Amino acid sequence: MRSFIISAYAVAVCTQSVTAWGTLGHQTVGYVAQEFLAPKALAFVKSSLGTTYNQSLGAAASWADSVRSLAAYRWSAPFHFVDAEGESEFLVILGHTLTSTISKDAPLSGSCSVQETRDCGSGGCILTAIANYTTRVAQTSLSAAQRQEALKFLDHFLGDIGQPLHVEAYEVGGNDISAKCSGKTTNLHAAWDTGMVSKNIDDNHDGTVTTYAADLVAKIKKGTFKSLTSDWLSCTSITKPASKRFFLSDAPRDVEEDVHRLFSRAEDVAEASVTPLACPLVWAQESNSYCCSVVFTYTMGQDLCTTSYFTKAVPVIDLQIAKQGYRLAAWLNVIFDGATNLP
Numbered sequence: 455m456r457s458f459i460i461s462a463y464a465v466a467v468c469t470q471s472v473t474a475w476g477t478l479g480h481q482t483v484g485y486v487a488q489e490f491l492a493p494k495a496l497a498f499v500k501s502s503l504g505t506t507y508n509q510s511l512g513a514a515a516s517w518a519d520s521v522r523s524l525a526a527y528r529w530s531a532p533f534h535f536v537d538a539e540g541e542s543e544f545l546v547i548l549g550h551t552l553t554s555t556i557s558k559d560a561p562l563s564g565s566c567s568v569q570e571t572r573d574c575g576s577g578g579c580i581l582t583a584i585a586n587y588t589t590r591v592a593q594t595s596l597s598a599a600q601r602q603e604a605l606k607f608l609d610h611f612l613g614d615i616g617q618p619l620h621v622e623a624y625e626v627g628g629n630d631i632s633a634k635c636s637g638k639t640t641n642l643h644a645a646w647d648t649g650m651v652s653k654n655i656d657d658n659h660d661g662t663v664t665t666y667a668a669d670l671v672a673k674i675k676k677g678t679f680k681s682l683t684s685d686w687l688s689c690t691s692i693t694k695p696a697s698k699r700f701f702l703s704d705a706p707r708d709v710e711e712d713v714h715r716l717f718s719r720a721e722d723v724a725e726a727s728v729t730p731l732a733c734p735l736v737w738a739q740e741s742n743s744y745c746c747s748v749v750f751t752y753t754m755g756q757d758l759c760t761t762s763y764f765t766k767a768v769p770v771i772d773l774q775i776a777k778q779g780y781r782l783a784a785w786l787n788v789i790f791d792g793a794t795n796l797p
């Protein structure tokens with residue numbers, strides 16, 4: 455089983471070359487976040503990214519994808535996803551085998567789950583990467599270039615984690631499932647990364663990412679997302695009711711508490727960087743749950759970009775991108791201003 459997991463993981467690393475949300479989706483996450491930055495976070499973002507990125511999280515958001523296939527950055531490839539696996543983890547506590555609290559991930563059978571210990575590879579995954587770069591972006595002993603790198607990784611990974619197929623191991627996150635988008639042959643993963651996102655932007659947002667971002671920001675400030683934002687910043691797992699929360703790491707937390715706890719351990723940077731966080735895991739579980747409810751609900755031969763599947767997917771894409779942009783701002787605000795500074 456171990457060797458199967460390792461080889462499946464190797465395949466995932468090699469073939470996930472088409473990357474989450476594509477450039478357009480990532481940029482939108484960054485542009486949304488930029489609108490909600492608190493004063494110190496905004497000042498850091500502007501000075502760190504500088505003219506190279508027009509002082510903008512939008513412009514810097516897809517840098518991590520542009521370097522991941524270069525030899526110098528190949529180590530970062532596993533950080534773009536977490537592979538929710540189809541294997542149950544059996545846990546024996548005081549002689550009782552518990553399987554119900556940790557169900558396996560099998561989206562076609564309606565079972566979705568992400569478990570950090572089960573799913574995060576030994577080389578790290580998006581969950582450990584977010585912890586690492588949260589610690590590093592605030593580390594004043596690092597160089598400006600190292601802190602800019604950390605910022606660009608956070609900018610990107612908070613987007614990736616919102617893409618349901620970046621938190622799914624099945625068929626290499628859908629890369630191995632052939633699909634159709636507007637008559638063109640593609641795969642399921644790529645349709646979610648780029649095909650449906652760019653059609654959505656063309657159909658509904660004047661074909662530009664900045665308009666798309668502005669439309670999502672308006673929904674957050676005074677539209678249908680306004681009433682949801684406080685939930686977005688609490689990190690109570692939607693997939694795990696309170697009665698099923700078993701471990702300390704399952705206790706409800708929010709964005710502020712998560713970052714503050716990480717920093718309280720940050721004297722030892724190496725230890726802090728791998729400390730499991732509550733919020734990124736909850737974000738991953740939320741995205742992954744869409745694999746059960748929407749992502750795999752197509753029918754044989756259905757065109758994902760022109761049928762009812764597209765109509766069903768667009769609200770999920772809008773929600774996930776808006777939510778992750780807002781969370782990125784909140785996360786940076788806690789890091790630099792000490793609080794989310796958001797309603």
Ligand SMILES: *[C@@H]1O[C@H](CO)[C@@H](O)[C@H](O)[C@H]1NC(C)=O
Binds near residue numbers: 508
């Ligand atoms: C740079 O950012 C400013 C606003 O901060 C914007 O008006 C301008 O269009 C941006 N330029 C580019 C090239 O994106």
Ligand SMILES: *[C@@H]1O[C@H](CO)[C@@H](O)[C@H](O)[C@H]1NC(C)=O
Binds near residue numbers: 578586
């Ligand atoms: C943390 O980030 C640094 C710099 O990018 C990287 O070299 C290191 O491998 C990362 N550590 C973990 C545990 O992800």
Ligand SMILES: [Zn+2]
Binds near residue numbers: 474518519534610614
């Ligand atoms: Zn990515």
